[in-house]
Amino acid sequence: MSVTLRKATGYDLDALNRLEQVAFSSERFSRRQLWHLLNRANAETLVAEGDEGQLLGYGTLLFRFGSRRGRLYSFCVHPTARGTGLGRQLLEALEVAAGERGVERLGLEVRADNRVALSLYRRMGFRLESWFEAYYSDGCAAWQMVKTLGSPVSDAAGESPVERAG
Ligand SMILES: CC(C)(COP(=O)(O)OP(=O)(O)OC[C@H]1O[C@@H](n2cnc3c(N)ncnc32)[C@H](O)[C@@H]1OP(=O)(O)O)[C@@H](O)C(=O)NCCC(=O)NCCS
Numbered sequence: 001m002s003v004t005l006r007k008a009t010g011y012d013l014d015a016l017n018r019l020e021q022v023a024f025s026s027e028r029f030s031r032r033q034l035w036h037l038l039n040r041a042n043a044e045t046l047v048a049e050g051d052e053g054q055l056l057g058y059g060t061l062l063f064r065f066g067s068r069r070g071r072l073y074s075f076c077v078h079p080t081a082r083g084t085g086l087g088r089q090l091l092e093a094l095e096v097a098a099g100e101r102g103v104e105r106l107g108l109e110v111r112a113d114n115r116v117a118l119s120l121y122r123r124m125g126f127r128l129e130s131w132f133e134a135y136y137s138d139g140c141a142a143w144q145m146v147k148t149l150g151s152p153v154s155d156a157a158g159e160s161p162v163e164r165a166g
Helices: 010-023 031-039 086-100 115-123 161-165
Strands: 004-007 043-049 055-062 069-077 105-111 127-132 142-148
Touching (some): 004 086, 010 043, 010 055, 010 069, 031 043, 069 086, 086 115, 115 142
Parallel strands (some): 069 105
Antiparallel strands (some): 004 043, 043 055, 055 069, 105 142, 127 142
């Protein structure tokens, strides 16, 4: 299947909302929140589109005026498209988009129990920065991770950050 990465538009709202429902098991954005993200000036959303126009993934970046630091605010791949490298491809495109907006340090928060996302971020060169206890509504902790854009990716997954936290 061929995949196209492009900037999201307001027309993607319904499809993004459907994707959000199936991609996340908790902490989902509402349609209203997604609308806000799509239409706010200081954010950028990229979508991955399959050859029949179906949305296979998306990621949203937040920017702050006057700041070289950006935030990966949401990022997911449709369950049927996981494990094929799309997450990595989308993340690479998001880093490029952030760099084009002047971001030098890209941060994110990730559930401490999300091993797939944690290892993807680590392999992509994100470093653990802070630990937030009980960050999510179900009590799960979060890691804040940061990458200096342009820094090399790691080829070793290394020690599990979840175990290190314990
Ligand atoms: C995290 C997520 C975006 C990864 O997307 P993906 O398309 O599966 O990612 P990729 O196919 O590029 O795989 C990335 C790495 O994870 C590994 N991986 C993917 N699925 C895996 C699984 N179920 N178990 C173990 N490893 C897995 C891949 O082998 C790959 O490793 P590699 O780079 O060494 O080959 C996806 O799992 C997802 O949408 N999860 C739910 C939402 C979420 O957690 N978002 C992140 C919020 S911070």
